Amino acid sequence: MTAVLLGSDIPVRAAAPAAPEGATPAGAATHRPVTGSVHSWDLSTGVDGPGTRFVTFLSGCPLSCLYCHNPDTMRMRNGKRYAADDIVAEAAKYTTFIRASGGGATISGGEPLLQPVFAGELLHRFKHELGLHTALDTSGFLGARATDALLRDVDLVLLDIKSWDPATYTKVTGRELGPTLDFARRLAALDKQVHVRFVLVPGLTDDPANIDGVAAFAASLGVVSRVDVLPFHKLGEAKWQALGKNFTLHDTPSPGPAEVTAAREIFQEHGLYAV
Template identity: 75%
Template sequence: MDRLTYQATAPAGAATPAGAATRRPVTGSVHSWDLSTGVDGPGTRFTAFLAGCPLACLYCHNPDTWRLRHGRRTTADELVAEAGKYTAFIRAAGGGATLSGGEPLLQPVFTGELLHRFKHELGLHTALDTSGFLGARASDALLADTDLVLLDIKSWEPGLYRKVTGGRGEIAPTVAFARRLALLGNEVWVRFVLVPGLTDGPDNIEGVAAFAASLGNVSRVDVLPFHKLGAAKWEAVGRTFPLAGTPVPTPEQVAEARGIFAGHGLYAV
């Protein structure tokens, strides 16, 4: 199956004798879910990791989510019921529900259904963790049900962006999606992974920072230090971790990157 054209199933079913419409459950491919704090949006979050991603980022710590077959076919009903077990705790902790991956917008129907139900049935704050590469697939209705977008900007320089994404990505779709979010007024947290010798060039960081500052809806920037915690997952899926010899950034390097974002008036952590 072409990973770039897949959408979750949500067809209308046959009408009942009385004329009332029924429909099949909305389904998608889910790799896993977890309860997390501080990394997937504000407060304690119910985070679902959807399977499938069109990119192959060199520093990815979840390569086991790249293909749809890496997930389990799951209905929206199942996932909403699972999240519902924790709603009281999540609300008390000032959290919500986040869709991550993989890339959730590879399954836009499923993603839209989940965001809508998390927000309107469970009353949870909703967040979408995305690269923006497939941002054109997000309907206005999906974004209206999204309280926060965690936008992962891989790099600013076009050639470097393509290199970071394993030769599969372009910066232009992310830029277009970010500008659309600004027009719609969606709150955005920019995420930027700092990799020594790859994404840490001052001009590259400056480009991301200047763009983020120009949008007017970026309330936070997460400078995420590169790590190797997912290296074993690369081996598990039969691949060689391409950044095995790359050092993690020093605290000074992280502080310098954050300083560039702060210099543009952005709150960087």
């Protein structure tokens, strides 16, 4: 099979064709060798979904977030090709432990929907072969690439809404906000459980009106059961330097506890559970 490697430096339209790896619809188990570009995998607890999770980080992302803490996942070419069989076999080693913790499997990145066939195959097999709760961690920008078949194999979507103000969203990501909002509305129409993630960056995303916009939209969906307000940090700065990239937020401080609490309270005022 010919591998088509994309990277964040290659233009990607939100409504691009969904099957660069083949003609099989994304989300349908193919019963043939399916490979994808993988950065890494790990066992995680915290913000990757409930319980202990087997998290597969796919390579490649169409966004160029200024605060990305894993810039080494931006280009698909920097990942390693793995067969879905290999990833599923690795996850199978931990299923007893994962189930005991009330956990599951999460597909993250990068942006998983840059590789919809591979992501769909993993989600299907995690759910139906291993019996695990499944989560998709996405910006939603490529939501048009996720077919309903893929989403049927997703129990939870971890949706990053990086800003409500369109200009700020473009400044943060290099892309437009609209596709993420469209994907969120689609998830609501499918009654798909969503956790919203919002990164609080002083001087960039922390305007109360901006936070209120995200909160009002999230509340309007009716499917958001949790909001994670994630304080900006600079733990990925060394990775940017190693890649020869300029980390433009070098002088931006992390928000203090009071700022994080204030942001959470805005979400809570809209009836959302925010942590």
